[in-house]
Amino acid sequence: MTITAKAMLTRAVENGVATLALNHPPANTLTLDLLLELEAAFDALAADRAVKAIIVTGSGRFFIAGADIRVLAGIPSSREGTEMALRGQAIFNKIEACPRPVIAAINGVCLGGGLELAICCHIRLAAEGARFGQPEINLGIIPGFGATQRLSRLIGRSKATELILTGDLISAQEAKALGLLSQVVPPEDLLRQAQGLAGKIASKGQLAVRSALRAIHEGTELGLREGLDLEARLFGELCDSEDKKEGTSAFLEKRQPRFQDR
Numbered sequence: 001m002t003i004t005a006k007a008m009l010t011r012a013v014e015n016g017v018a019t020l021a022l023n024h025p026p027a028n029t030l031t032l033d034l035l036l037e038l039e040a041a042f043d044a045l046a047a048d049r050a051v052k053a054i055i056v057t058g059s060g061r062f063f064i065a066g067a068d069i070r071v072l073a074g075i076p077s078s079r080e081g082t083e084m085a086l087r088g089q090a091i092f093n094k095i096e097a098c099p100r101p102v103i104a105a106i107n108g109v110c111l112g113g114g115l116e117l118a119i120c121c122h123i124r125l126a127a128e129g130a131r132f133g134q135p136e137i138n139l140g141i142i143p144g145f146g147a148t149q150r151l152s153r154l155i156g157r158s159k160a161t162e163l164i165l166t167g168d169l170i171s172a173q174e175a176k177a178l179g180l181l182s183q184v185v186p187p188e189d190l191l192r193q194a195q196g197l198a199g200k201i202a203s204k205g206q207l208a209v210r211s212a213l214r215a216i217h218e219g220t221e222l223g224l225r226e227g228l229d230l231e232a233r234l235f236g237e238l239c240d241s242e243d244k245k246e247g248t249s250a251f252l253e254k255r256q257p258r259f260q261d262r
Contacts (some may be wrong), residue, residue: 007024007033008024008031008033008034009021009037009041011045013045013048013051015199015202016053017052017053017055017195017198018045018048018051018053018054018055019054019057019191019195020038020041021058021059022038022058022059022063022064026060026062027062027064028058028059028064028065028114029064029065029067029068030067030068031067031071032084032087036091038091038095039094042054042094042098043094045098045100046099046100051100052100052201052202053101053199053202054101054102054103054198055102055103055194055198056104056105056117056121057106057107057190057194058106058107058108059107063104063107063108063118063130064112064114064115065109065111065112066111066112066113066135067112072141084144085144085145088116088146089144092116092146093120093146095120095121096122098213099210101122101123101201101209102120102123103122103194103198104117104118104123105191106118106125106126106130106181106190107126107187107191108127109131110126110130110132111133111134111135111169112134112136112143113143115132115147115151116143116146116150119146119147119150119151119154120150122216123182124181124182125181125183125184125190125193125194125197126184126185126190127186127187127190128173129172130171130172131169131170132169132170132171132172132174132175132180133163133168133169133170134163135167135169137165138167142164143164148164151164153220154178155179156178159178172184204259205241205246205247205257205261206259207243208238208243211234211235214234215227215230215231218230219231241262242260243257243260246259246260247259
């Protein structure tokens, strides 16, 4: 296992699974420095062929409690505000488009920019007791890192609008019922469950994993017909792969496949 630590981010890689832990006490508030560290970490992991899945989690009682209010208060003009939003959106777009599956292991309070980060991840697990919300409306602003667009695509326009316009918080169980989360687990089991899920995905043929991620991600930006065309093309490309031959042979021979990712 290799571990590197910076001011606000810890990275560990083991058995093909990278774990990024946000460490900006007391509440893991988002700052530009933390966002830039996160972007650099994702750039490095996406280029590392040994990494097959990525987990993002928080340290302490918080996943991310939102943006640093002092930073928000200090934005001097609409130009700087727009630049800040576009910068954060670009980083979160990069995470959403990551060719490795990204799992959010939400260990606690997940608000504002923290929820916007979580909904960029491909799969979301949360600890019992975690709380979720977009409270920006209480500060006289709106979400700026993508929630007005992504949240409605995940949980439906009506409920997303309600949460954004009221700033209300919801529980992990409510978030799961809305489709925002795939699992809610005891806090002590969260990282183990996330690592188990990441390990299961890492054991699959990575050509197929990347193609599935591409079909899902790009398909949401396309019409149904174009999305189906994309799926068909990717399916066809995989039919020429060694992994497809190995996977089908292993099934017929009643053994575990040995994928080579080619």
